[in-house]
Amino acid sequence: MRQIASRAMLVLGSLGILLTAPASAVEQGDATRGQQLFVIQCAGCHALDPTQQRMGPPLAGVVGRKAGSVEGVRYSAALRDAGFIWDETRLDGYLANPGRYLPGTTKAVSVPNPKARADLIAYLRSQSKP
Numbered sequence: 665m666r667q668i669a670s671r672a673m674l675v676l677g678s679l680g681i682l683l684t685a686p687a688s689a690v691e692q693g694d695a696t697r698g699q700q701l702f703v704i705q706c707a708g709c710h711a712l713d714p715t716q717q718r719m720g721p722p723l724a725g726v727v728g729r730k731a732g733s734v735e736g737v738r739y740s741a742a743l744r745d746a747g748f749i750w751d752e753t754r755l756d757g758y759l760a761n762p763g764r765y766l767p768g769t770t771k772a773v774s775v776p777n778p779k780a781r782a783d784l785i786a787y788l789r790s791q792s793k794p
Contacts, residue, residue: 691782698787701780709773712791720771726750727785727792742768755785 702723711717712724714734721737729750732743746766748754759781762771775781 691778693779693782693784693786695783695786695790698783698785698790701784702787705773705775705780706784723788724791727752727755727789729792740768740770742766752785752789755788756781759784 706723709719711722714722714724716722717736721734721739727750731746731748731750731754732739743766756778757765758769758771759775760778761774761776762769775784
């Protein structure tokens, strides 16, 4: 099997066809698995329902939302003043290492596994308005 894969790569390479990762730095995630991870890792501090306040902001609609913009949430100055819109790439960087991505944030919990981040982001994307 390995030999077949190597030959296929050689043929594709000789034809000038490159097999590369998607243009986005964030791999495709599994929203169903992301929902399970959300319940286990995130739901203690974050609700999806915007009317429920927990330690962190509600996350329904986070993809496409301006950082630090949910009314009534106490954000760190870093998030409140970030001035960007959350997208998959920003969420991936932030979840990987919040303090390095956005110095001054109060979020201390990270998701070091890239696949777990991709799954969580896929789930959060599914919970955002089209």
